[in-house]
Amino acid sequence: MNGQTICFHEFGEPQDVLAVEQRVVTPLEPDEILVEMIARPINPSDLIPIRGAYRHRISLPCIPGYEGVGSVIDIGIRVQKSMLGKRVLPLRGEGTWQQYVKTSSSLSIEVPNSITDDEASRSYINPLTAWIICKELLKRSNNSFLLVNACSSAIGRIFAQLSVVFGYRLIAVVRSSEYTQELLQLGAWHVINCSQSEVYKTVMDITMGQGVNSAIDSIGGREGYDLALTVRRGGLFLSIGLLSGLQVDWKRIAIELNIQSKIFHLRQWIQCISVHDWQNSFLQIFALLRQKQLYLGNVEARYNLNEITKAVQIAERLGRQGKLLLT
Incomplete structure (x- = not known):
């Protein structure tokens, strides 16, 4: 055949x-x-x-x-x-x-x-990636701040919805105000249009100078580093993509910022889990879809x-x- x-x-x-x-x-x-x-x-x-x-x-x-x-x-x-x-x-x-x-x-x-x-x-790709990050990698406390750039993307919209499920206050970074209302409806706590406002200053203003607990970068390069700057001491900076085609300056982050920083690859997570956990993760995704908690x-x-x-x-x-x- x-x-x-x-x-x-x-x-x-x-x-x-x-x-x-x-x-x-x-x-x-x-x-x-x-x-x-x-x-x-x-x-x-x-x-x-x-x-x-x-x-x-x-x-x-x-x-x-x-x-x-x-x-x-x-x-x-x-x-x-x-x-x-x-x-x-x-x-x-x-x-x-x-x-x-x-x-x-x-x-x-x-x-x-x-x-x-x-x-x-x-x-698979976007829902499972966002689910694993929210469930297993991010540190949760009452009303934790989570900052996500390129948030008008498919995975950014999923993070906005999962922030409601997991109880994060998601600050979404976008390049156009046309996405603001949609992201707020999906669950974002605040939306920053980085073409009009400086990300670092805005984040510090709305977090009362504390910075965010975690930041998720899909862009890399200078924009990724700017995101890392907003993470509070001991917080997590996570890279999941390189839309700019440029790596963030990992050495500079390690030297200048007292934060945790890492790259998340779905394929590496997959290699370390059992078939049972693999199958069970999709049961969770399907449940969210069925219950209309994820669109x-x-x-x-x-x-x-x-x-x-x-x-x-x-x-x-x-x-x-x-x-x-x-x-």
């Missing part, structure tokens, strides 16, 4: 190096399942590796895509027959930007009937796999009103 696959054979701009190919589906291992994909989002985390940011751990040719949802159409000899026809997230196996995806049955995540395909397809935002448009060039170009346009899905 052949399946349609998106692949890149060299690093470069996604619209230049991604190609649609036909791929032979090889036989399943005894504990594997074969999933026919329904939908997969286009995330920044999918596009960054294509440009070569992690070339030291990526083998070419490579099939991109970290998340998505599909239906089980075949199983290995050790997999229970009841898996056939189930909707699952086929994670930690092959890239999801293809028609058929193989993965381990124990690592796939069964999707409850109450969760839509659109929700399920986006319930993943709009889907702006859907594209077929053979429209990948157009899809990735549109995915990186400013001012989009929702996520793009490959269907």
Whole structure:
């Protein structure tokens, strides 16, 4: 059996190096399942590796895509027959930007009937990252201050919502006032438009000079360092992304600031947990979605796999009103 696959054979701009190919589906291992994909989002985390940011751990040719949802159409000899026809997230196996995806049955995540395909397809990278950080890494006290930059992003909106769940007072940093009202409605305690106000001064004003307990940086570079400046003594500065393409000055932070600082990589967390904890984390995410405590935002448009060039170009346009899905 052949399946349609998106692949890149060299690093470069996604619209230049991604190609649609036909791929032979090889036989399943005894504990594997074969999933026919329904939908997969286009995330920044999918596009960054294509440009070569992690070339030291990526083998070419490579099939991109970290998340998505599909239906089980075949199983290995050790997999229970009841898996056939189930909707699952086929994670930690092959890239999801293809028609058929193989993965381990124990690592796939069964999707409850109450969760839509659109929700399920986006319930891994951003929701799980934000959930783990809020639950396991941030220090909580009564009304802890949490500062998050690039907060108009998909994961920023999730942090705003989880701040309500976990009891943080979230200060959101954005570059445009058009996102202020939405973030406040989602759960942000205060919104700073950094194009109009200095982040450090504003944070010190609204925290009565104490600074924040924790700060989460998705940008890096100078903006990341400015975020670290606002963290109170002994607090936590956490880097989760590099939208600027520049690292923060870790040496300067270590020398000048008396705070904890670290990088969070979801893949490293995954390598250290049991299958039980892996599965249980998604039960928590699905519960939040079911209880309407978590909303993943709009889907702006859907594209077929053979429209990948157009899809990735549109995915990186400013001012989009929702996520793009490959269907």
